[in-house]
Amino acid sequence: MFSQFSNPAKFDALAQRLSPIMFGVFALTAFIGLVMGLFFSPAEKYQLDSVRIMYVHVPAAWMALGAYTFIAAMSLVAFVWRHSLADLAARSAAVPGAAFTALALFTGAVWGKPTWGAWWVWDARLTSMLILLFIYFGYMAVWQSVQEPARAARFARLLALVGFINIPIIKFSVDWWNSLHQPASILRPDGPSIHVSMLIPLFSMLIAYTALFGWLVLTGVRADIAEQKRIVGQRRAPSRPIASPDVGEGAA
């Protein structure tokens, strides 16, 4: 279904049309979400205004997992169909994904201070997010440590896939570990039910983060395609004047 977009030119044409739409959706929904979330949504009964961190925290955590799922899916596509743009998409998703994970951890810490009374708690979710950040670090380090992108891509695919299979195991073991060491009476930052006035800004922020992620990945892939064109162009460039010295630039 997507195989026609493995042609870089076709993909580039699509991405060129799609990325301003993505950015527009991001700008609009982020504006709506932030204004409603920060000014017009009600404060929570116990957490007061600190509950507003939710509007930047929850979508970040969601995208942290979503981005890694995207990387694993793209790696699988690249592994099975040798779809070279899928590798580029997976690579472009790594930095935004790690940034969302770091943002989720940071906003979690800022939220934790008034809620739990500590910047960092070895809560099951925080701990598994921290391990997810390490998974992103490992994935990015593999891309960094190989000069030749095509070679790096093959190692990165393997790591992304084996790491993805391992995620449920990590989640399970961290939950178990946490239940042994910590009393279960923590005041959970998310209440049992969320009122509609909070759901609307929360969902706009979810859409905003997703659109931002899409825009970043598209831009990253387009930059990679442009870079490859430039390298190919450079390889061809010097041979022309040597092969046919009489042909000037105007004739070409």
Place this chain on the structure above:
Amino acid sequence: MSAAKPFTQAVLARDIKIAFRSGGGWFYALFFFAVFAALAAIAIGPELSALAAAAPAVLWLAAAFAIQFSAADIFEGDLRDGTLRALSAEQASLFPYWLAKVILLAAVSAAPIALAAPFVLSMLGVGVDVSLNAIILLAIGLPALILVAVLTAALASGLRAGGLLATIIAAPFAAPVLVFGVSATNILFANGVLWSPETLILMALSLFMAALTPGFAIAALQLSLE
């Protein structure tokens, strides 16, 4: 398939000969384990009750790092001198080669660590009888760490970053083993119960890694030859 078994044995025999010859350094993993535990004890302080409380964590961390580091250059020699390329051209699959390396790590690095664990634990103020049972827990849990170490060594073998990168990649895989290894050891030391649910999950982790890692490790080895 019939050729696989002698092939595994041949690679293993060669590697064990290399490890045990003069300068082969088979004892490095064991020394690292002992040095790590001693440094941890020095950092924690001489009070035996504090040391005994930290003993399970020290035991599993020391074992995990010792195995991870001893696997770091496990494919290095064969990649550099072309042995792995020749084997890959000649053999239908690199599975026997992978198996030989796993058994090598188990025999040369993990087994001495498991056997030395009761001595180290006794020095950390844990009773001798439960210390001996810790050998069984290590025998159940260390296979998972060995398989992860071999996988990450294979992934890092084609990259020039080496051991540190392999350790970073291994961390998310090692975390569940540490969780259940340490809690199973805690239960053993506190209640004397060896076959707790944690021990069974630790065994499940070893089996899971045995199912998950061979394909990926062999694929990574083949990539490093390209």
